[in-house]
Amino acid sequence: MQRKRTPAGRPGSTGRYVAQAALAAIVLAAAGIAISLAVPSGSTSRPAQPSGGATASFPGYAGRAPLPGAPRLEVNAIASAGGQRLAAGSADGYPAIWRQRPGGSWSLVTSPDDLPARSAPATLTSVTHGPAGWLAIGMPGPVVLTSANGTTWRPAAGNITAGLGKISTVSAAAGPRGYVILGKLVVPGGCAADVWYSANLTSWTRAHDVNDATGSSQTLAVTALADGFVSVGSHNGRPAAWTTSDGTSWRTIVLPAPANAQLNQIAISGARLVATGGPDGQANGTAAFAVSSADGGASWQQTDPAFSQLAAVFTLTVR
Numbered sequence: 001m002q003r004k005r006t007p008a009g010r011p012g013s014t015g016r017y018v019a020q021a022a023l024a025a026i027v028l029a030a031a032g033i034a035i036s037l038a039v040p041s042g043s044t045s046r047p048a049q050p051s052g053g054a055t056a057s058f059p060g061y062a063g064r065a066p067l068p069g070a071p072r073l074e075v076n077a078i079a080s081a082g083g084q085r086l087a088a089g090s091a092d093g094y095p096a097i098w099r100q101r102p103g104g105s106w107s108l109v110t111s112p113d114d115l116p117a118r119s120a121p122a123t124l125t126s127v128t129h130g131p132a133g134w135l136a137i138g139m140p141g142p143v144v145l146t147s148a149n150g151t152t153w154r155p156a157a158g159n160i161t162a163g164l165g166k167i168s169t170v171s172a173a174a175g176p177r178g179y180v181i182l183g184k185l186v187v188p189g190g191c192a193a194d195v196w197y198s199a200n201l202t203s204w205t206r207a208h209d210v211n212d213a214t215g216s217s218q219t220l221a222v223t224a225l226a227d228g229f230v231s232v233g234s235h236n237g238r239p240a241a242w243t244t245s246d247g248t249s250w251r252t253i254v255l256p257a258p259a260n261a262q263l264n265q266i267a268i269s270g271a272r273l274v275a276t277g278g279p280d281g282q283a284n285g286t287a288a289f290a291v292s293s294a295d296g297g298a299s300w301q302q303t304d305p306a307f308s309q310l311a312a313v314f315t316l317t318v319r
Helices: 160-164 305-307
Strands: 017-020 025-028 031-036 073-081 084-091 094-100 106-108 123-130 133-139 145-146 169-175 178-187 190-198 217-225 228-235 238-244 251-254 260-271 274-278 289-293 314-318
Touching: 025 133, 094 123, 123 169, 123 178, 133 169, 133 178, 145 160, 160 178, 160 190, 160 228, 169 228, 178 217, 178 228, 190 228, 228 274, 238 274, 238 289, 251 305
Parallel strands: 017 031, 073 123, 169 217, 190 217, 217 260, 238 260
Antiparallel strands: 017 314, 025 031, 073 084, 084 094, 084 123, 094 106, 123 133, 133 145, 169 178, 178 190, 217 228, 228 238, 228 260, 238 251, 260 274, 274 289
């Protein structure tokens, strides 16, 4: 069954943030931005799945036997740039990218023959466009693909796939300054953030100061600014954000509250950032919450306390 998520906003976009979940939406005013939320506390419902007609619009790989245990189709991210609209996910367990034709239909632009051979399913979770072209990433693997034109895709050049190693999650963003890939590593005593930067999709540099000298950090989502990047996650059981202008040197901002919580999503509209989060799974933590920043992530304010009525926020987007 298809899983379909709308992608995070990009620099210069305008609109309102929308946190999508199950059940009827309720609208809250947060830092002057209308945010639609759902899922009251106590509910464990996940977002409703699209109908079978929606899945039929994304073709699979003809003549390719599905990998054992793989879903028929997953669509996890959609991005638009340079007059193209691309979707990323998987078909029968193989990483897949589709391009939308002018008439609205979707066609596959990847081929398993051009990608590393697989015996277990994998899916792409992010697709983004920057100065050197397109980047798509997924798990497990990780899977890192690049394309100069959006239609011809190959495994990423350089050291990035080997460098990411045994990450357990992955996300990416691109902007005028280049590309950032986030990974989460499970290490003794907690988690470590694994962050890589590239200006050209060919050579990648590992960030050296995302993690403090002690404690546990994880970066879970990232977005691009006109002059850098902002990522969010947690540090020592507190929600945290990181900012950078060059992709390699990051400043850490730990939010004072709530405890036992993490930020999971981030989106940007103009100069304003909104991030949403929830419990970190390590202890009895908070319900859903949201924070906003009007200064590029340097400082954050918690939004309307009515967020505490929500059990979870599954996606945050700009529309």
